[in-house]
Amino acid sequence: MHMDGEAGVKIPIYPILILSILLLYGILPLWAVIALSGWYLSLLYLEYYGYLEMWNLERVLGIVLMIRTSRGRVFLEYISKNRKFWRLFGEFSIWLCFLVMFGVVFLMIFAFVSSMNSPPQGSLPATDILFIPGVTSFVPFWWPALALVFTLLIHEYSHGIQARAHGMEVKSFGLLVAGPIPVGAFAEPEHMDMNMAPRRERLRLFAAGPAINLVATFIFLVILGFVSTGFVASNPGIHAIAIIDEGGADEAGIMPYDIITHVDGIEVPDYDSFSLQMDSLDAGDIIIFTVIPYSAEEGEWGISTEIPVTLGDKRQYYLDQCEGDVDCLSETNEVLDSYGIEEGEAFLGVSYPRSGTFQTDQFSVIFDDRYSSLEKIVIVTLTPLSMLGTPMSYDGQTMNIHERMMLEVDDDFILSPLGTGTVLSLFDFIFWLIWVNFLLGFLNLLPIIPFDGGHMVKDGTHSILSIVMRGSNPLRVEKLAGSISGLTTIAMLVVVVIPILMLIV
Incomplete structure (x- = not known):
């Protein structure tokens, strides 16, 4: 269904209808709908007159702009030279991701059962079901947006590195944006290479994205712990x-x-x-x-x-x-x-x-000699989960705003020349890097197509069925694996979506 504009531009009305529904149900505020509508009409104009093609851009999913670039390919070739290392990382990624996936599924089922047994009494604003910097009530714009760009880039670059480590060509990289907000990224391997690659290699490729986000989570957690050691109370007590x-x-x-x-x-x-x-x-x-x-x-x-x-x-x-x-x-x-x-x-x-240093002490545990190595490992492993609720508890802040004002940088700390305000800003950015990396890695391991976890389940199921049904028609195995993957996707969508709907209805 289209509406013909005066300049001959065909305007699909489906995206406009979707935006209207999002406004009607309060999922997006009026200003966001107006901004996205203006963005959408601008894309249509640029697409109709050939500017997008001229600039190597593409409009996808109605309002999303796909920004392609091949500039990262030189660095990709350089960093993926050590193919043995990256293949080992890919293998590690498979085991890590399946382990975390079991945890993700368990938590989702637990949340589902809890919601069924004890329906939530309060309601969640509809805007909070989406992670949109500046729109979601507990997610400010700048630091989360920058963290999201970085997180998406390393996620897709990790896919690209695995592709090259296994001899697959990568056509381009890119970022998906809706206005100024990054909504995704992509690495574009050659379609034929992906189809012909052994399933084990594809598993490594799919697992590499979430795995690098999880690894980055704990690397940044150590860095945040170091930064936290530099804070002292302005008035000890x-x-x-x-x-x-x-x-x-x-x-x-x-x-x-x-x-x-x-x-x-x-x-x-x-x-x-x-x-x-x-x-x-x-x-x-x-x-x-x-x-x-x-x-x-x-x-x-x-x-x-x-x-x-x-x-x-x-x-x-x-x-x-x-x-x-x-x-x-x-x-x-x-x-x-x-x-x-x-x-x-x-x-x-x-x-x-x-x-007075309570808010930073919880992150500096890794450098605290009062804790044993085992205690530190347990605390650090669970910390990202506890951090997910922090912005919700503190209205988008990384810590209690009153306790934040109790902090200052120790004069002996290596970053003290930057001043308390700058080091607190650094703390905020690292916090959001951890938050976004963990959330993206965590959610990407939901066994739902088109998430990486969904693709991993499909290829993993096919590999198991190939062993169990040895000698069977390959097409039958492929069909059965697809059916199991499809049923898993439907079941997990029910488990994930129903508790969310109970919160906003």
Whole structure:
């Protein structure tokens, strides 16, 4: 279906209808729909008058511009010279990706079952189901957009390196953009080479993209850990995220993010020293806390002051939450006994007390001698998963904005000449490089065509069936492998899409 314009340009209305639906259901805001419509009409104009072909560009999927280039081929030939190494990396990629794929499928099925058993009560803005820098509520524009370009480039370049390492020709590389936003990238191997390549080699090629993103995730995680070691607290001490009503801190007037620097005259520059000092006190003690008050309106800390605080009883506080319920009291007593919380233990009445460098300490673990090698490996392995929720929790920020203002660069740190603001910006960029690389690698391993994981499942299934059905007609094996791959794609789409729909409907 087309509409004929005055200049003879045929305008397919399907993309316009799709944009209208996205606007109607709130998936894209009005300004984004207007911008994409203008972009779409501009592409049609340039395509009709031959400019796109002249510039070696191509319009695909309606509003997406495919930017081709062959400039990277010289570097590709250079970097892929060591074919033995890259073939070994391809083999490693297969095992890594199938291992992670099992984890991805498990998490998706777990999320699906959880959604069925306990439907989410709240709703997610429709714009948040797509990862679009500047549009998704928890994804700002600049750092995520730059991280996305880099991530897409190394992903596709890794495919290209595997192609060359196995003797396949690569026609071109390119980037897919919708306006200023990168939405994909591609390496274009010769179609005939791909079809004729052994399935093991194709598996290596498909696996190389997600694998390089996962490897890059942990390389950047180490770099982020190093950058994090350079931060210190502007005012060493501890602070609380929230104050418990009618607790000692609340009655004394201590507020969230107020920095406690001394307890009864003893300096407490971090959580460990604060905890040690509190353990030496008893419920009912009246203790002088030295506090630097925080003004949320002005976003800054005031002058240090001394505040007397009457400490509460930690065990009694938790028992009081039961409000006399016998079963609750019995269960709570058991839990308190298991944690060794006894009657008379001092309780300040604050939630989540932590050091001023808490936000960066969680990344500098790899350089912390207090942890064993095994503990570091476990923490670093799980950190990317925990990072996925950080921008959602902090409105698109890489850390709590109040705690961010508590940081400064240590004068002895190698990057200190850059200043605190620049090093924090570097922290942000590396954070988003980790976030985007992990998300792209993770999602690309969903066993859904056309994702790399879907192609891997199809070729992997074919290889297994070729062994199990040895002697059978190759066309029958090919058809069965395709059927299994198709059913897997449909099943995973159901598992992935239904929980998302439950969040936005």
